[in-house]
Amino acid sequence: MSEQLPESPDAEAFPDSLDPVNADAPESVNSDDPQSVNADSPAPAIPELPDEPDAPEAPRQGGMPATRVKIIGVGGGGVNSVEGLMSGGLLSAETVMNAEFAAVNTDAQALETSPVPERLVIGRAQTRGLGAGGEAERGRAAAEADRAAIDALVSGVDLVVLLVALGGGTGSGAAPVIAKAAAESGAMVISFVTLPFSWEGDRRTRQAHEAIDRLRAECEAVIPMHNDMLLQGEGADAPVEAAFNRANAWVCSGLNALCGMLFKRGLINIDFATLRSALPVRGGRTLFSVASAEGDDRFRLVLERLMDCPLLYTKDAVRTADTLVVNIVGGAGLSLARVNEILSAVKGRFGGRENTVLGAVIDDSHSDFVEVCVLGSAGIARKINAPRPRRPSAELRSAPKTEDPEGSIGETDILAAEESAAASEVDPAKLAVVAEGDAQKGAKPRAGAPAQTEIAFDEPGDFFADSHTRIDGQDIDLPTFLRRHIRIRL
Amino acid sequence: MPRNNLVAAIDIGTTKTVVLIGEIQADRKLNIIGLGERPSAGLRKGEILDMSAAKEVVHAAFADAEKTAGLHGKVRHAYLSLTGSHLEGRRYVGSTSVAATRVSREDIERAKNDAKRRKTADDRFVVHYVRQPFFLDGKPLANAENMVGKRLEVSYWTIDAARNRLEELLHIPNDMGVHADDLVVSSLASAAMVADDTMKRNGVLVVDIGGGVTDYALYYNGYVVQTGVIPVGGDHITNDLALGLRISREEAESIKIKFARAYIGADDEHATVFVSNAGSPIGGREFYKRSINLIVSARVDEIFQIIRERLGRFGEGDRVAAGAIITGGTALLNGLDLCAANALKLETVVGQNPDWVTEELSGPKYSTALGLLQYALGAGDGARRMPGAPAGIMGHIRKFLRL
Known part of the structure; x- marks a missing residue:
């Protein structure tokens, strides 16, 4: 049994259902709550986007506390990725309706103009809002310094999805810290990460691989995408954005599948x-x-x-x-x-x-x-x-x-x-x-x-x-x- | 009667169907005046699974060929190739005592009839009796008539086929009002193109690797010694690649054509090829050349190992002095000759159609259809028959199948 189980005749066929939520709140399952999913009705009307994206216990399907999914872009590339997802039109209705979007960066200026609803500048004291300068160590220090704000960002979230372009300072340094914070708050953490092009140099590659190892230690799943591979199908003169778009297309598919599992009837x-x-x-x-x-x-x-x-x-x-x-x-x-x-x-x-x-x-x-x-x-x-x-x-x-x-x-x-x-x-x-x-x-x-x-x-x-x-x-x-x-x- | 000397060659392969139209002049001269070629449908391993799909393709290819020849509806006779694992070949020996001191025509007839006396099962039908040399008191002779001796022997390489398969095949020309003059086993038709008489005398193995099956014919002393069909072809290579590399058949086919090689080279170890994702806007993958070539060479090697085993001692080098000749669509696979040479322990080349064949038809995939026209011209290995000629094996088949 799941919280998405629609109200249906056979719900009563399992009076001793082990679903504790049902046992706790049978009224809400069978209520006339317009948002509860009814098996006899056509596809449920699309609920509106919650006004408060971080409202912790916003009642949704079946009147139960809904699973909270937060998609967080970390660092310049990660934030770009979240923005691309929000505007790209590739995300499914379930994902858009149920997921919250957030951006974390050390670069205050870049975040200022971002359309992502929830934005967090980290490490202002360390970097004066000027970015991590490609140093993972600085990115990490920035995240550690603002750990309290990060804890608040992930608090109450069930599934944290991190989007990170590894290789740079903020993404490589801060993402493992955010993953750790999310894991410690009890969330499940899945990271989609891109790895730098080989021509970006050894340092960025090494930084990316160190970061991926750290992320793995904190995440239930880390899905790496190699920029080299993403671009290879494009031909020699393809713009670098092509790899970015391809990476985002995969991330969208993955997110849609995850949100579809959790939210689609x-x-x-x-x-x-x-x-x-x-x-x-x-x-x-x-x-x-x-x-x-x-x-x-x-x-x-x-x-x-x-x-x-x-x-x-x-x-x-x-x-x-x-x-x-x-x-x-x-x-x-x-x-x-x-x-x-x-x-x-x-x-x-x-x-x-x-x-x-x-x-x-x-x-x-x-x-x-x-x-x-x-x-x-x-x-x-x-x-x-x-x-x-x-x-x-x-x-x-x-x-x-x-x-x-x-x-x-x-x-x-x-x-x-x-x-x-x-x-x-x-x-x-x-x-x-x-x-x-x-x-x-x-x-x-x-x-x-x-x-x-x-x-x-x-x-x-x-x-x-x-x-x-x-x-x-x-x-x-x-x-x-x-x-x-x-x-x-x- | 020039129009009556038009004949079509219909080669229905597992992956493609080829129709050629030939104009036979003065019994000895052949002009190829029409070509139709279509991807086949409804066949697997050389046999028809979906009659209407297969028929539709053949009829379309036939119409294409007539159109290129500018002879719409004029071609009424056809030679068809025959393949599939339902074909079985074996050698039958007939013998007789020579009535007088010298071998007479009657003696020869008696020996021949003795060799052909064996009844086939009800569901089988003999499609070829390919005569092998006479033996007079153990001495091989091309022609025994008037020779002196006591015991005359003659053997036939006899190929029989499943009656149902034959019937299905013959319905295809029949349903478009075309008379099937003869059926020729694919390997023999191809051999007529890629191997000349000298090679056949010296001993040659002709292997026709198509999409669904591999046909082979072994010649020695100018005679067909053995033929066979292995239900494995280029499609298996594609399938193996698809399974081994976890890619779609379309991508596997493309890799096979562009990159595959039937042996492992020293440079394969770390080399990779990149293949973009068919039908998907994102992604693509890199493959190790060595992986591709391992998969392909294992399959190709196996095909030739099976042939070698079936040929037994007849396939040994001293009896096959002219080596092996590979033809058929899969002959174009890079390195196939090397892999085959290694497995067969024979010198191996990819076959060439004769010089008189136009550039357009020079590819190995046309060998069978061209060979059918050669048979129609009467220069093949079997008895000579002109289009529309009665009797022969087709007469029997027709009677037998009540077509």
């Missing part, structure tokens, strides 16, 4: 606690890929493109993860069967054995469209069983999990998990769509199924299955390099 919802459970520790390596496709062939194409995502192939990116968050947004054709197909394919390619969290949303406005976002964490398998303490509010909203106290998900009955998840999470208003598409098990809500938001699958997907020819006992259609165990470096 879905076939299978992810609430913040669930999202968090999939990225349970800091310091891991991050896997991130997002892709979309349209047309009749979209379900195949989107998987292909997901494997194509350049962010998977940067030098220090990982290609399989211990935990995965998979979010699928599709038009009316997105049935549970499709969702399962995509999920098993994604798991087959990216791993996620320790924990996989699935979100699925039907977006009626695009009928033949599908977008898949995968966010994962690697190298953390041993740390998972000892997650760091969470602040009480996060704990309160935490959804019950399928894993037993030892965290051995492998023992979960896969089918039961699948069916019960379908039963508990499917929006009845969307069931008609599912039933039309495929005769799918789990399409009928079942009373008494345990509420859960996580689905564990162990079978790796094989969506390249084909009719196969055997020669001398070998399946000749499988790539030779696989059968000969030749390792392919990517």
